[in-house]
Amino acid sequence: MTRDFNKELITLVIPIALQNLISATVISADVVMLGMISQSTMSAVSLAGQITFALTLFYMGMATGAGILTAQYWGKKDVQTIQRILSTACMFSFSISILFFLVSFLYPETLMHFFSNDSELIRYGSIFLKMNSFSYLAMGISQMYLSVIRSMENARLSAWISSLCLSLNILFNALCIFVLFSDRPEMAIMAVALATVLARFIELGCCVIYSVTRGSIRFRFPIWDGIQRNLLKDFLKYTMPVQGNYIVWGGALTATAAIIGHVSADMVAANSVASVVKNLTIVLCGGIASGGSILVGKYLGKGEIEKAKQVGNRMNLYALLFGIIAGCTIILIKPLVFSVVNLNVISQNYLDGMLYISAVYCIAKSINATNISGIFTAGGDSKFGFWCDSIVMWGIILPLGYFCAFVWNVSPLVLYIVISLDEIIKLPLAFIRYRQYKWLNNITRTFSPAS
Template identity: 65%
Template sequence: MENARFSAWISSICLFLNIGLNALCVYVFFPGMPEKAILGVALATVCARCVELGCCVVHSIRYSKVKFHLPGKDRINRQLRKDFLKYTIPIQANYFVWGGGLTVATSIIGHVSADMVAANSIATVVRNLAIVFCAGISSGGAVLIGKYLGTNDKLMAIKASKRINLYALILGIVAGVSILVIKPLVSLVVELNDIAQSYLDGMLYVCAYYCVGKSINSTIIGGFFPAGGDAKFGLWCDIVVMWIIVLPLAYLCAFVWHVHPILLYVVINLDEIFKLPLAVYRYRQYKWLKNITRDVAL
């Protein structure tokens, strides 16, 4: 509904609320009691999410033009429910496939060595912080392209998508360079042994190139394609790339060939590189340029 500012306020407030509650659980309520602290942090995160949900519902009921209400059983709702399931089930399935792939990859790393687990946990945090703006480009691009397609302005959708792709590329490069710039600072902040530190240094270099592919792929596969109703491409892409290529190759590297941990980490992060040419090729076919809106009589 083009109300991104309010969304940003809700997310920011609840983020700081979550951090504050977590800090209270770790340092005030349960110091020196890790099991209770972990439980408190989990409950604090759930509470922050509940507050976030409450803010959304209250805003929808009191201020938004689109009011929150339970779905009815009329013809319009049946049509919308059918469209909703058609376009969201592949996306939800894609999240399960992608999330499951990350879990398996983390499990493979966990069976290699504790030092690699420690280095990977820190590298993941740094990488996620670096690509946060890339995720914003993906979400904003989906809204903008969906708006143009909803008005049957396909030429403007193509023009805007090319410009957004350029922004995604620039932000991906900036994210990768940022990781390399802050790498010495990360080494000063965290306390790792020499082996884990060497793993972390290598992983951050890998994360730098990962950000470029991730930024473009998330913009195209997670932004443009769903906006045009092409939600199945991302699902099949992750099934083939992650589960048929990357994960079996990572398993062989870890348990059969026993390659160096950094080389294993490179293999695990090849999914975005493999998906990049597929995403660009699919994008240039412009089969995703579809108006998925429906005219209904209110």
């Protein structure tokens, strides 16, 4: 079992980790390259990116719901049902995309006021947000398709499409920032946003071309019959708790970004860089969580419960190992980080402490992501994450963060420690839940032509 499992896991994890790395690198490249122009442009784009992050949470929730069902039906090799799952997911994701596009395009200044009261950051961020909103129209559909084919163990294709298009995004950004608009910050910000739009539409085009020429599933409108109605019930049953979990968790992160934004511009700049470093170093941990969830779902769909349990145990061991590697990597690359970004002395001092805190954070994050976002959801136990984040993030972390920032006026680094405690608090709760084995569920249906 060990040799076969490791082979399957590597086949899934490496492409997924590469895809996560490229995705994180694009965000990092925007921040780092704009930081070479000025601290204000970097901070503004980082804050404006919170809106895209909020939309991505909806995509992640729907993609996870679609992935849960796809992985288990893939275990049964029921491709026709997977086709229906894709159609349902695309319908929901495009509806959300339209809403975010309209709000971001029509009211960018209003959205930026939520994150900062600095007029320069609001002006720069609004420019980025208005142009970047067009990328939402393509992003939702392509993300659903890539998630479904990844859950069908075609992670290599998903990674190839994402990596190609996101690499183009980085190249476009470099051209705009360093060649065309190096001394014109507003034009550079607009060009970076336009590069993102072009990359996302190229990504969607690749998905459409593959689905038409070689794909076993294609973009189609839902067929509303008895089978589709049952699938819709299942999709909502397993997606809504996950969606709620991502919204609760992401909403809390967005709120902490707003708290930081109202503390000082120097802390915003340091946090922007620290977030980039965390996202880059933890990509392999995300690959472990995603790859493991696909394998767990496949074995559960086959009815191989004991094998799914063995996979879960092995995933937790790997999550601990790669979390430690991620934390050590942050410490090792500190000199490189300081040599690349252009921060003032105050921001540099903040960043130094934030990176040490982030190193510890990554270990707990790796284990929690593997269990809560990976193993639990693969077996249909999607409600735990919602309640855990609701209590920890909104009941503990945010109130403490608010009082630390605006009532007790603690130092920025103490504030950063407080808002980074969430993964530490969730760690024992998630472990207890894992050992209860309530996630070992086969959630598939057997459809007949008369259904």
